[in-house]
Amino acid sequence: MKKLLFVICGLLGMMAVQAQPLLKTHVETGDVEGVLEGNDLACYYAIPFAAPPVGDLRWKAPQPAKPWTGVLKAKETAKWPPQPEKSYVKYDMMDEDCLYLSVVTPAKKVSEALPVMVFIHGGGFRTEHYGGELWQSLARRGVVAVSVAYRAGALGYLAHADLAKENPEGHSGNYGILDLIFALQWVQRNIQNFGGDPAKVTIFGESAGAMSCNILCASPLAKGLFRACISESGAFMSPLSLIDQTTAQMLGYMFMNQLQKKSIAELRQMDAKSLTGNDVNFQGSTPIIDGYVMTAPLYDLYQKGEYNDVPVLIMHNSDEGAVEFDSVSEEMYNQQISALPGHWGDSLKALYPGRTDEERLYSLRDVVRDLNFGWPAYAWATLQKQTGKSPVYVAYLAQKSDTTVYAKGNRRGAAHVDDIMYLKGAFDNKADKYPQEKKVGDLMQQYWVNFARTGDNPNGWSSESHQAGLDGQVVTDEGNANGKGLPVWPVFDEQKPTVMQFKNGASLIDVPNKERIALIDRFCQYIRDLRAGKATQ
Numbered sequence: 209m210k211k212l213l214f215v216i217c218g219l220l221g222m223m224a225v226q227a228q229p230l231l232k233t234h235v236e237t238g239d240v241e242g243v244l245e246g247n248d249l250a251c252y253y254a255i256p257f258a259a260p261p262v263g264d265l266r267w268k269a270p271q272p273a274k275p276w277t278g279v280l281k282a283k284e285t286a287k288w289p290p291q292p293e294k295s296y297v298k299y300d301m302m303d304e305d306c307l308y309l310s311v312v313t314p315a316k317k318v319s320e321a322l323p324v325m326v327f328i329h330g331g332g333f334r335t336e337h338y339g340g341e342l343w344q345s346l347a348r349r350g351v352v353a354v355s356v357a358y359r360a361g362a363l364g365y366l367a368h369a370d371l372a373k374e375n376p377e378g379h380s381g382n383y384g385i386l387d388l389i390f391a392l393q394w395v396q397r398n399i400q401n402f403g404g405d406p407a408k409v410t411i412f413g414e415s416a417g418a419m420s421c422n423i424l425c426a427s428p429l430a431k432g433l434f435r436a437c438i439s440e441s442g443a444f445m446s447p448l449s450l451i452d453q454t455t456a457q458m459l460g461y462m463f464m465n466q467l468q469k470k471s472i473a474e475l476r477q478m479d480a481k482s483l484t485g486n487d488v489n490f491q492g493s494t495p496i497i498d499g500y501v502m503t504a505p506l507y508d509l510y511q512k513g514e515y516n517d518v519p520v521l522i523m524h525n526s527d528e529g530a531v532e533f534d535s536v537s538e539e540m541y542n543q544q545i546s547a548l549p550g551h552w553g554d555s556l557k558a559l560y561p562g563r564t565d566e567e568r569l570y571s572l573r574d575v576v577r578d579l580n581f582g583w584p585a586y587a588w589a590t591l592q593k594q595t596g597k598s599p600v601y602v603a604y605l606a607q608k609s610d611t612t613v614y615a616k617g618n619r620r621g622a623a624h625v626d627d628i629m630y631l632k633g634a635f636d637n638k639a640d641k642y643p644q645e646k647k648v649g650d651l652m653q654q655y656w657v658n659f660a661r662t663g664d665n666p667n668g669w670s671s672e673s674h675q676a677g678l679d680g681q682v683v684t685d686e687g688n689a690n691g692k693g694l695p696v697w698p699v700f701d702e703q704k705p706t707v708m709q710f711k712n713g714a715s716l717i718d719v720p721n722k723e724r725i726a727l728i729d730r731f732c733q734y735i736r737d738l739r740a741g742k743a744t745q
Contacts, residue, residue, distance in 0.1 A: 228316065236275075253286075257356070268383070291484050312354075313347065322408075325351045325410050326356060329341075335360060343632065360384060366490070369460075422445070425518060426516065436518050521659050525577070527620050533569055533576075599664050603708045605652075607626075631652055648712070695708070
């Protein structure tokens with residue numbers, strides 16, 4: 209009897225070990241060990257995907273990481289890229305050696321071929337960190353989740369004629385985007401060892417990360433590195449802040465003079481804080497049209513159909529501007545509106561009125577939403593529908609909540625960055641207090657994972673077998689576990705209610721704020737015409 213119990217206990221022990229996710233694996237540069245989270249996830253918090261971009265590698269394209277001996281214990285996130293200090297990040301938390309990524313996997317063996325979701329964080333191309341969210345919530349729904357770091361600020365986007373001379377391709381800048389491309393190449397070569405399928409990669413990003421996703425969808429350098437894309441509050445479509453190589457190099461020259469340096473060699477000798485700290489005034493922290501990473505303005509590329517035509521899911525939030533203003537005086541309102549040329553100020557005031565304090569506050573917040581997020585999302589969706597073949601899905605997060613990430617008071621819906629709360633499962637253990645937020649979070653997470661799993665459809669089935677006539681209905685098919693309980697989400701059609709609104713659940717609406725978006729569309733066309741020398745009032 210004792211022998212039988214010993215055998216049973218041994219078998220149970222072996223089964224427990226076998227049931228654990230992949231806590232040790234191998235990548236191209238060596239063996240790596242992660243951390244068990246719960247009983248179902250292996251978390252690798254920091255794996256170098258490139259060599260440290262320091263010394264002579266500062267302001268150069270990323271280079272391969274060096275192999276290591278022994279086992280790399282990836283148990284803590286890497287330090288933040290150098291950037292201005294904030295209340296929650298101080299300079300001792302930063303390091304120019306910052307090109308790391310995390311992998312969170314539920315796979316128990318390398319042969320599982322799970323879909324892969326690669327996240328690109330926001331921060332205005334100047335701030336933040338890949339370790340802010342590692343996406344355990346999504347991994348628990350059956351994907352391998354990856355979060356990647358990239359260079360920011362002057363270290364990620366400085367352009368200069370002398371840097372272009374160093375480069376065999378003759379360009380400079382966009383190092384942060386090149387980091388992302390390098391990370392995606394690393395994923396292609398290594399993710400199978402974490403139970404992921406390199407042919408099933410979906411990129412997703414928020415704010416500047418979403419803009420980066422848009423750039424990757426248009427860059428010839430990223431072709432074939434992913435099969436689908438999700439954008440949350442960001443697209444690089446606006447003509448208002450485009451910078452070409454010549455202008456970017458001029459800004460780099462001005463920055464060098466500001467720092468009282470005479471050469472790139474002298475800039476490379478400076479410490480990173482002096483190039484990215486709170487007192488640094490670098491005006492070029494943005495991706496540029498360099499003819500290499502970005503061959504032309506993205507709006508033009510999408511008009512011509514010259515982009516990586518992959519399925520996309522594009523979302524923005526209903527109260528994006530709530531992070532910008534908590535009050536607006538009449539003077540501030542008039543200054544903002546009158547900054548527009550010609551009749552455009554009057555046209556804007558008609559749709560964004562400012563007769564009372566509250567009206568002025570909400571109007572300027574809505575200008576921020578529509579100009580920076582709503583119109584770029586609309587432009588991306590409509591242009592890809594016109595010139596592409598892959599399905600396009602559009603969403604609008606409008607859930608109002610007592611909790612937020614960054615927003616100020618008097619919120620009417622979801623502010624900028626609030627989508628992160630719903631996708632990371634912030635309300636999973638708070639359903640009693642936040643039942644509607646929990647419902648929205650569950651819906652969004654499942655739609656996002658379905659989109660990554662199928663590669664083209666948030667409903668959970670392939671777009672090729674899309675069930676015509678079910679739009680907006682709730683799937684109840686017991687055989688379709690990935691779609692059960694989800695309202696059917698149709699492909700985008702701006703003439704029909706095909707935008708999925710997340711508000712106390714999920715339901716289909718028409719393009720939100722359409723009259724205002726139409727005004728901004730006309731204004732952006734005016735700016736493009738102005739740049740081309742053919743604008744009229």
